[in-house]
Amino acid sequence: MPISNYIIFCLTLFTIGIVGVLVRRNAIIVFMCIELMLNAVNLLLVAFSKMHHGAAYLTDKASLVGAEAQIFVFFIMVVAAAEVSVGLAIIVMMYRNTHSIDINFLNRLKN
Amino acid sequence: MNKLVYLIPLFPLIGFLINGLCRKSLSKTFISVIGSGSILASFIVSLILFFDVKSGGAMAVNPLFTFIQTSTLKIDFAFQVDQLSSLFLLIITGIGFLIHVYSASYMHEEEPQHYGRYFAYLNLFVFSMLLLVLGANYIIMFIGWEGVGLCSYLLIGYWFKNNNYNYAAKKAFVMNRIGDLGFLLAVFWIINKLGTTDYHQVFSLAQDSSKHLLSTFDVTAITLLLFVGAMGKSAQIPLYTWLPDAMAGPTPVSALIHAATMVTAGIYMIARSNVLFSMSEVTMHLIAIIGLATALFSATIAIKQNDIKKVLAYSTVSQLGYMFLGLGVGAYTGAVFHVMTHAFFKALLFLGAGSVIHAMHHEQDIRNMGGLKKKLPITHITFLLGCIAISGIPPFSGFFSKDEILAAAFAHNKIYWVLGVAGAAMTAFYMFRLYATTFLGSFRGTHDQEHHLHESPKAMTYPLIVLAILSVVGGMIGIPELMGGHHELHHFLSPILVSEKAHEIEHSTEWMLMGISVAIAAIAILFAINKFSKKPEMQDAEGFGKVLANKWYVDELYDTIIVKPLMHIAELFKSIVEKSGIDGAVNGVGRLVQYSSRQVRLLQSGQVGSYILFMVLAFALIILIWVNDGHIYRFLTKIF
Numbered sequence: 112m113p114i115s116n117y118i119i120f121c122l123t124l125f126t127i128g129i130v131g132v133l134v135r136r137n138a139i140i141v142f143m144c145i146e147l148m149l150n151a152v153n154l155l156l157v158a159f160s161k162m163h164h165g166a167a168y169l170t171d172k173a174s175l176v177g178a179e180a181q182i183f184v185f186f187i188m189v190v191a192a193a194e195v196s197v198g199l200a201i202i203v204m205m206y207r208n209t210h211s212i213d214i215n216f217l218n219r220l221k222n
Numbered sequence: 223m224n225k226l227v228y229l230i231p232l233f234p235l236i237g238f239l240i241n242g243l244c245r246k247s248l249s250k251t252f253i254s255v256i257g258s259g260s261i262l263a264s265f266i267v268s269l270i271l272f273f274d275v276k277s278g279g280a281m282a283v284n285p286l287f288t289f290i291q292t293s294t295l296k297i298d299f300a301f302q303v304d305q306l307s308s309l310f311l312l313i314i315t316g317i318g319f320l321i322h323v324y325s326a327s328y329m330h331e332e333e334p335q336h337y338g339r340y341f342a343y344l345n346l347f348v349f350s351m352l353l354l355v356l357g358a359n360y361i362i363m364f365i366g367w368e369g370v371g372l373c374s375y376l377l378i379g380y381w382f383k384n385n386n387y388n389y390a391a392k393k394a395f396v397m398n399r400i401g402d403l404g405f406l407l408a409v410f411w412i413i414n415k416l417g418t419t420d421y422h423q424v425f426s427l428a429q430d431s432s433k434h435l436l437s438t439f440d441v442t443a444i445t446l447l448l449f450v451g452a453m454g455k456s457a458q459i460p461l462y463t464w465l466p467d468a469m470a471g472p473t474p475v476s477a478l479i480h481a482a483t484m485v486t487a488g489i490y491m492i493a494r495s496n497v498l499f500s501m502s503e504v505t506m507h508l509i510a511i512i513g514l515a516t517a518l519f520s521a522t523i524a525i526k527q528n529d530i531k532k533v534l535a536y537s538t539v540s541q542l543g544y545m546f547l548g549l550g551v552g553a554y555t556g557a558v559f560h561v562m563t564h565a566f567f568k569a570l571l572f573l574g575a576g577s578v579i580h581a582m583h584h585e586q587d588i589r590n591m592g593g594l595k596k597k598l599p600i601t602h603i604t605f606l607l608g609c610i611a612i613s614g615i616p617p618f619s620g621f622f623s624k625d626e627i628l629a630a631a632f633a634h635n636k637i638y639w640v641l642g643v644a645g646a647a648m649t650a651f652y653m654f655r656l657y658a659t660t661f662l663g664s665f666r667g668t669h670d671q672e673h674h675l676h677e678s679p680k681a682m683t684y685p686l687i688v689l690a691i692l693s694v695v696g697g698m699i700g701i702p703e704l705m706g707g708h709h710e711l712h713h714f715l716s717p718i719l720v721s722e723k724a725h726e727i728e729h730s731t732e733w734m735l736m737g738i739s740v741a742i743a744a745i746a747i748l749f750a751i752n753k754f755s756k757k758p759e760m761q762d763a764e765g766f767g768k769v770l771a772n773k774w775y776v777d778e779l780y781d782t783i784i785v786k787p788l789m790h791i792a793e794l795f796k797s798i799v800e801k802s803g804i805d806g807a808v809n810g811v812g813r814l815v816q817y818s819s820r821q822v823r824l825l826q827s828g829q830v831g832s833y834i835l836f837m838v839l840a841f842a843l844i845i846l847i848w849v850n851d852g853h854i855y856r857f858l859t860k861i862f
Contacts, residue, residue, distance in 0.1 A: 133835055218828030 117158035124151035138202050138212040142195075149191050156180045156187075227284050227301045229267050230311060231352040233260040238345040245338025253334070254326035257341030261322050261348055265315035272308040276714065283358045283422070290361070297419060302358035305715050309558065310355040310490055313565050317482045318348045320685035324573050325474040327681035328580060340380060344478065347373035351483050355490060359419040360409045363491065367405060367455065370484045371398040377479060378471040390470040397464035401454015405491075408447035415440055425497040438502070445498050445505040449512075452488030457539050458546060459516045463777055466535040473576030476531060481538050481568035486561045489545045493554050493719070500552065500720045510550025510634070514641055517543025519774070521648035525655070526763050526770035529586050530575045533656045537612065538568055540649060544627055547642060553630030554719045555712045559700045560623035562711075566696045567611040567620055570689035574605035577678040577686065578660060582671055588656060589760055593665040597675040600683045602661050604690035609657045611693040613650035613743050616736075619697035625736055626702065632735055633727050643739045650743040654750035662755035704732055 124147055131144030160180030167176035202212055209216050237260030241253055248256075285300040322344060329340055350369025357363040372395075379391030413419060415436055416427045428436050436444075452458070457465035468480050479485075492499055492509070499505060517540045524536035541564050548557035579586055581598055595602045611618040614625065624646060632639035665672050677683065700711040727735075763771040772778075825836075847854060 129838060133831060133838065136831070214830050217830055 114158060114162050117155065121151045121155040121158070124148075124154070136213045136215050138205065138214050141214060142198055142202065146191065146195070149187060153184045153187055156184050160184075225284065226267050227271060227303050227356065228286060230264045230271075230315070231349050231356065233263040233267075234345040234349040234352065236260060238342050238349060241338045241345060242342035245342060246335045248334070248338060250330065250334050250337050253338045253341050254322075257345055258319060258322040258326060260345060261315055261319040264348070264352070265312075265319050268308070268311040268315045271303055272312055275303060275305055275308045283420075285358075294417060295413060297359060297361050299362060300358035300420075301356040301362075302421065303356070304718055306490070306493060306558070306718050307355050309562070309715070310486075311352065313486075313562055314348060314351050314355065314483050317565050317569050317689070318344075318351075318478060320688055321474050321478045321482070321569065321573070324477075324576070324682050324685040325472070327679050328474055328576055329472060336380075340377075340472070343373055343376045343380070344475070347377065347479060347484070351487070354487055358421060360412065360421075360424075361419050363494075364402075364405065364409060367451070367487060367491075368402065370479070370487060371395060371402065371455070374398070374468065374471075374479050374484055377475040378468045380471055380475065384470075387470040390464075390467040394464040394468045397461050398454050401451045401461055404447040404450025404454070406451075408444045408451065411440065411444050411447065415444075421494065425495075428498055428501065436501075441498060442502045442504050445495070445502045446508070448491065448495060448498070449505060449509055452492055452546075453512070454488075455491075456485050456488030456542050456546070457516075458488070458512050458542065459519060462516060462520065462539050463773075463780065465539055466532055466773070469529070469531040469535050473531065473572060473579055476535070477569045477572030477576070480535065481572050482565040485538065485542055486545075486565065489542070489549065489557055489561050492546075492549050493558050496554050496719050499549070506550050506552065508550070509546050510631075510638065513543045513546025513548075513550050514631075514638055514645075515543070516540065517547060517645045518641060518648070519543075521645050521652065522770055523773050524652040525648060526767050527652075528589055528771075530578060530588050530591075530656065530660065531572075531586055533588075533652060534568070534571055534575055537571075537649065537653065538564075540645065541568065541612070544624060544642070544645070547631055547638065548627035551627075551630045551634040551638065553627055555700075555709075555715050556623060556626035556630055558715060559711050560627060563611070563619035563623040563693070563696050566689055567608045567618075567693040570604060570608040570686060570693050571612070573682070573686055573689065574601050574608060577601040577682055578605075580678055580682070581675050582667065583674065585667065585671065588659045589758060590667045590671075591660045591665070592663040592667075592758065593661070594675070595661045598661075598677050600677060600686060604683075604686040605661065606657060607690045608693055609653045612653055613747055614646055614739065615743060615747075616740060617694075617697065619693050619695070621740070622697035622700050622702070625739065626700065628739060629702075629727065629732055629735060632731075639735065643742055646739055647742045647746045650746040651750045654747045655754050658751045658754035659758040662751070663758060666758075704729055 128144045128146075128148035128151060131147065132141050135141055135144065157180065160177035162177075163180075164174070164177035167174035205217070206212050237256050240256050241248070245253065282304075283300050283302045285298040287299050288296065289299040290297040322341070325340070325344065329337060332340065347370060350366045350373055352366070353369060354363050354366025357366060375391045375395040375398075378394050379388050381387050409419060412424055416424055418424060418427070427433065428441070454461045465480055465485065469476055471479070499509075520536040520539035520543065524533050524540065527533045527536060541560070545557045545560050545564070548554070548560060577598065578591065578594060578601060581594070581601075582591060585591070607618070611620040614621045616622075628639055628642045628646070631642050665675075700709050702709055762768070769775065825832075
């Protein structure tokens with residue numbers, strides 16, 4: 112499959128994530144949109160990694176080119192998982208305090 | 223001997239510092255000894271230098287240090303001792319010393335600290351005047367020139383608790399500044415054209431016709447600007463009004479500054495620059511006309527003044543006019559001669575007036591005096607001698623100097639002579655009007671004043687006597703050859719003055735001119751004594767006399783056409799340019815910042831969504847710029 116398909120797909124995902132963050136007020140959905148952006152980037156990393164590795168494999172069967180990106184993706188997933196736990200905890204605390212998960216209520220720092 | 227020259231201004235400077243800084247802790251006696259002693263020391267050094275110069279000592283320039291150094295211009299702090307400056311040194315320090323001695327007694331009622339301040343100012347004044355005279359270039363002269371202006375301001379406003387005196391001081395300062403501007407511009411012009419301010423170099427370059435450094439226009443402009451400076455300092459029309467007002471200062475100050483020394487600075491400067499002035503016909507004519515006009519104009523005013531010092535003040539202005547007439551017709555020696563004799567008799571008259579004022583307890587109106595002849599014998603005799611000297615009766619000093627100027631004026635233009643003699647007659651008339659009203663007749667003051675009338679102490683009468691002797695015999699150094707004399711002054715000064723046009727008058731004519739002027743003066747004197755000794759003018763003048771008594775309303779005229787419009791313009795600037803322009807700009811900037819910050823503050827809404835939106839937009843913008851940096855760079859280079 113040509114790389115451009117991956118790129119277009121990732122861009123679409125990322126844009127959906129951005130638009131979601133911008134327009135939605137529900138904290139959980141905003142959170143999910145952030146995850147969507149992260150995963151769009153992950154997918155792109157993996158896609159490029161595969162592409163580079165495929166190119167190197169033709170000349171050297173033992174080549175490890177592109178493996179770093181795979182490692183990166185794992186790291187990102189781990190960090191994202193940790194972040195999700197913190198983020199969900201914050202949302203739970205927010206619900207406890209405001210009885211709402213609407214992010215527009217989070218304007219107490221104003222003034 | 224010439225190496226001593228720096229001592230001459232140094233002594234008064236030291237006196238100024240001691241008296242000025244320690245005025246609160248020193249006793250009056252000590253202050254007066256320091257003040258007078260420093261001038262006496264200068265006088266002794268001046269005498270030594272004078273005889274050195276007289277016995278053929280070459281003109282010498284003594285550079286002390288480099289004052290200003292640029293790539294193209296080097297100005298030394300240098301003193302020049304030659305015939306002209308050594309003569310002026312003697313006048314300044316000699317008469318200055320007598321006036322200091324006189325002041326020590328005259329000002330004795332002042333508190334010690336003010337007494338110290340007074341002597342400090344006097345010493346500073348003498349110091350400035352000495353710098354003016356000694357300087358070997360125009361810059362040093364300008365330092366002294368400004369210094370005497372400052373000191374006259376300080377001394378006129380010496381009694382600073384009286385606001386009128388402060389206004390008089392301010393007026394003197396501003397008038398002088400107007401003249402100083404002319405002087406300064408002339409110096410700039412000289413520097414621009416000749417690249418030096420040194421007298422020798424300026425004069426030799428100006429005379430050097432092969433190089434053509436100065437065009438006729440340059441010479442005329444420079445001399446006219448210098449003359450504007452002289453107008454301010456030497457109180458000529460139209461800048462003379464400060465001098466009569468300057469009588470607000472203590473009387474010895476009037477004698478020192480406004481008769482004997484400071485006002486002669488303009489004469490000195492023109493005599494010093496005679497090479498330049500002789501090159502410009504136009505300026506010379508203008509000087510002669512202005513001088514003559516001033517002489518006549520102020521003489522008419524003096525006729526109707528009733529303040530003893532005001533009469534003398536206008537007489538000073540008038541005599542200065544004669545000096546300028548002398549300069550204008552090329553009789554530089556005559557002008558310098560008249561400076562000298564005038565310094566003698568005018569200092570004498572002012573000090574005599576001071577003695578009268580002292581005896582009358584600060585009464586200055588001559589209508590309240592009269593009959594002081596018996597009570598103040600020494601003052602009376604010396605004052606009378608001064609009056610005769612200024613009126614030009616032979617063989618008193620004023621006769622020789624005035625006659626020399628008038629003879630030169632006759633050779634130049636007969637109308638000048640006629641007007642000059644008319645002025646001389648008026649001089650004789652108002653001086654003897656003053657004399658007769660003050661000293662003759664019967665006493666018209668209060669009983670209390672009469673009871674306290676007394677002759678002044680010796681410290682005041684001795685200077686009077688010395689000055690009276692000088693007024694009588696001072697003319698002997700300039701007896702014209704016509705009368706079998708040698709005119710020593712003329713020969714003495716001839717090395718530094720351009721050759722004056724020989725007087726092409728025949729001896730018989732000259733004798734006749736002298737006779738006419740003396741006769742007219744004598745008639746005026748007799749008429750004045752006859753008229754005023756018995757029946758002085760008690761009521762205020764009427765008709766034309768009122769115009770004269772009000773000084774031709776010149777002060778009012780200046781007030782209307784210069785001072786008031788200036789005030790209006792100032793008011794306009796204050797209310798419009800200052801308030802709405804400058805204040806408006808400053809306040810506007812403040813308001814703009816406040817307004818814009820209020821608007822920008824709205825961006826920080828606390829809405830997380832909007833922050834993210836800004837972030838996204840900013841990222842998008844950065845990426846756009848990053849991608850298109852080539853285009854942007856080209857665009858920017860095209861604009862700038």
